[in-house]
Amino acid sequence: QVQLVESGGGLVQPGGSLRLSCAASGFTFRLYDMSWYRQTPTKERELVASIGSTGGITNYADSVKGRFTISRDNAENTVYLQMNSLKPEDTAVYYCKAVARWGGMASWGKGTLVTVSS
Secondary structure (H helix, E strand, O other): OOEEEEEOOEEEOOOOOEEEEEEEEOOOHHHEEEEEEEEEOOEEEEEEEEEOOOOOOEEEOOOOOOOEEEEEEOOOOEEEEEEOOOOHHHOEEEEEEEEEOOOOOOEEOOOEEEEEOO
């Protein structure tokens, strides 16, 4: 079955960097569009960044443009989120999502917590 496992979260100071990884299994990764979302206890889950199945198309939330970069390695079945210049407002649980490029039900990972604090 589809499995998405996020890793790389942790505590970082403002201005610091983290790289999140999402390891995928149970499906043909190269045929799926991938996204990163984040959620806090007081806000709904929001899209952070997405990348097409071939990696040629990426989209970012305005709040992270210029600071975050999404990428994927289809040989390793992994999608990444490089986060630079982190701010306290980036604190959230970050989730990986997979959707087949022809549509259908989304699959989600269990999330990884990112805390930006001094």
